[in-house]
Amino acid sequence: MMASALHKSIESASGREFAGLARNLFGNVRLEFGAADEKRSRMVSAMLGACRLTRLEVDRHIVFGEHATAGPDDPDSIKLLVQTEGDACLDQGGLHAPISADALVIYDPSRPYMLTNSTPVRQLLLQLPRHALPHAAIERLTRPFTAHAEYDGMCRILLSLMDSTMHEIGHLDAARRSSVGQTMVDLVRTMIGADLQQARPIANxxxxxxxxxxxxxxxxxxxxxxxxxxxxxxxxxxxxxxxxxxxxxxxxxxxxxxxxxxxxxxxxxxxxxxxxxxxxxxxxxxxxxxxxxxxxxxxxxxxxxxxxxxxxxxx
CATH class of the missing domain: 1.10.10.60 (Homeodomain-like)
Structure with a gap:
C-alpha cells in the first residue's frame, strides 16, 4: 500500500503524451521537434514539498516560452535547468547562454525565452516557487543566471542531489521529499544570493x-x-x-x-x-x-x- 501511494504521486509521460504533460507542468510552452523523433521523449516528475523536480530525456527540439505564465493555471515558478547530456542554449533578455554537460541555468519563465536543444538531451528541471528566492535575486533574473559544476562547488552539490533524488524518488515519502526540496531551495538561495548576506532580513x-x-x-x-x-x-x-x-x-x-x-x-x-x-x-x-x-x-x-x-x- 505504501509503495503504491508513493508511485501515485509521480507523474510521467513519453512519446506523443510528452508535450501535453510538459505544458501541464511547465506552463504555456510550445515545443517544436521539426524532423526529430518526438517518440523518443520521456519525463518523470514529482513534487518535493514546494518544489517540483523533473527528469527529461528528449530528442533535439526547441522550447518557446513567450507566454509561459500567461494564464491563471500556469505555474508561477523560477526554473533551474541542469544539463547532464547534450548541448543546448537559452536565449533571454538579450543573453545567449550556452548550456553543456554539468552546467545549470536559472531563469524566470515569466519573461519570454527560447531554449534550443540542438542535440538529444538529458536534463533535470527544478521549479522553485517565486517566493522561495530573495526579491533581489528575482530582480536579477531579467537575464539567466548560469553556473558550472567544474568551477562552482554549490553547483556540484546541487547537481548530485538532484540526480540522486530522481533515482530514489519512488522510495521517498512526502516528508522526506519536502525536506530534500527545502535543501535544494537553500542551495539555490546560497548560489544566486551569496553576496546578499549583508542585505536586510528577508520576510518569511x-x-x-x-x-x-x-x-x-x-x-x-x-x-x-x-x-x-x-x-x-x-x-x-x-x-x-x-x-x-x-x-x-x-x-x-x-x-x-x-x-x-x-x-x-x-x-x-x-x-x-x-x-x-x-x-x-x-x-x-x-x-x-x-x-x-x-x-x-x-x-x-x-x-x-x-x-x-x-x-x-x-x-
Missing amino acids: PLDLLLQRIKIFIESELARPDLSVTMIARRMGCSVRYIYRAFEVECLTPSDYIWDLRLQKAAARLRDAGGYAGEISGIAFALGFSSSAHFSRAFRHRYGLSPSQWRKARIS
Missing part, C-alpha cells in the same frame, strides 16, 4: 506566498472553478503549502475565497438597485454558481437576504 517566505495568493485570488474571484488546486498550480507549490500559508489567517483557503466574495458582494449591493437581475449579476460576477447559492451564503454571513441588505443600507 510563507508571508510572501500568502500575499501573492491573495492578489491572485482577487484577480480570479469571478471564476466559479477557483480552487486550492488551481492556486497551488499558479503559485508553483503543493496544496499543503497553500494551507500552511493560510494558517496565520485561521481560515482555510476556501473559506477565505468565499468570505472575500461575500464582502465584495455586500459592498456592491450598497450601490445596486436591489432588483433581482442586478443582484444575480453581482452573484455571478463574483463566482457564485447560482442566485440561490448566493442568497443562502449571504444570509448565513450577514443574517439578511441580499435584497434586505440593500434596502436596509447597512454598512
Whole structure:
C-alpha cells in the first residue's frame, strides 16, 4: 500500500503524451521537434514539498516560452535547468547562454525565452516557487543566471542531489521529499544570493506566498472553478503549502475565497438597485454558481437576504 501511494504521486509521460504533460507542468510552452523523433521523449516528475523536480530525456527540439505564465493555471515558478547530456542554449533578455554537460541555468519563465536543444538531451528541471528566492535575486533574473559544476562547488552539490533524488524518488515519502526540496531551495538561495548576506532580513517566505495568493485570488474571484488546486498550480507549490500559508489567517483557503466574495458582494449591493437581475449579476460576477447559492451564503454571513441588505443600507 505504501509503495503504491508513493508511485501515485509521480507523474510521467513519453512519446506523443510528452508535450501535453510538459505544458501541464511547465506552463504555456510550445515545443517544436521539426524532423526529430518526438517518440523518443520521456519525463518523470514529482513534487518535493514546494518544489517540483523533473527528469527529461528528449530528442533535439526547441522550447518557446513567450507566454509561459500567461494564464491563471500556469505555474508561477523560477526554473533551474541542469544539463547532464547534450548541448543546448537559452536565449533571454538579450543573453545567449550556452548550456553543456554539468552546467545549470536559472531563469524566470515569466519573461519570454527560447531554449534550443540542438542535440538529444538529458536534463533535470527544478521549479522553485517565486517566493522561495530573495526579491533581489528575482530582480536579477531579467537575464539567466548560469553556473558550472567544474568551477562552482554549490553547483556540484546541487547537481548530485538532484540526480540522486530522481533515482530514489519512488522510495521517498512526502516528508522526506519536502525536506530534500527545502535543501535544494537553500542551495539555490546560497548560489544566486551569496553576496546578499549583508542585505536586510528577508520576510518569511510563507508571508510572501500568502500575499501573492491573495492578489491572485482577487484577480480570479469571478471564476466559479477557483480552487486550492488551481492556486497551488499558479503559485508553483503543493496544496499543503497553500494551507500552511493560510494558517496565520485561521481560515482555510476556501473559506477565505468565499468570505472575500461575500464582502465584495455586500459592498456592491450598497450601490445596486436591489432588483433581482442586478443582484444575480453581482452573484455571478463574483463566482457564485447560482442566485440561490448566493442568497443562502449571504444570509448565513450577514443574517439578511441580499435584497434586505440593500434596502436596509447597512454598512
